[in-house]
Amino acid sequence: MIRKLTGAAMALAAITAIAPARAETGDSLSIPLSTSTDIQRQTVAYTCKAKKGASSAKLRAVLPEKIVKVSYINAGDISLAVLRIDGKTQIFTNVIAASGAKYAAAEYVWWSKGDDAMFSSEMDASAMLTCHEIKG
Template sequence: MKSLLFAALALSGAAAIAKPLSLPEIPAGQRQVVNYVCADGAKLKVKYYNAKNGQSFAVLPIAGKTLLLSNVVSGSGAKYAAEQYSWWTKGPEGTLRDEIADKVLLGDCKESRR
């Protein structure tokens, strides 16, 4: 089974330009794909990965590129972060923010069954 790290790098295109990493493989665990429809009508597909070692990740398109966000501490719900972006979910709802600009990029996103 491919490691979660290798799969994430391949998704982002970074594997083509990055030097090989000497990190131990992160054994993949559960994967879930969730589709969201946001307040402005935007559709967002988020892939969630829960590694066997307890780490959690979200892969989603932001600003024209696919990013791997890592789970970080949150007062409630689940929060993922990478670069200046955060994806926060609570139940079936989510919000994508640019933390540097202090701006909501996609708000009031709700899980879609379609």
């Protein structure tokens, strides 16, 4: 589902999508935008599996246990992916990619293309998860 939000609604869009309890306590994120900027938000649910190996299993443990929900927020030149890492909201920003949409935050990379995504750590090249969108 893609929704258009006003510039004022962007202030809490990233946080309330993933962590409504924190937003209620007054914590928020605000990104100033011109009033003419169209904002689109889409939340997608994924199931993620670790490739063989202990490092991939360790990486899998930083994501939510069963379903990984990702909020994609696009506002003009700003493209973000918001997801929970180790129980905390992380805001990933879009970076250059050969294909698909690649996002980075801290040591982590979220790379989506079509119905699939990959989650990896820049700290361990052997750790990688494959994720698939849950339809319906």
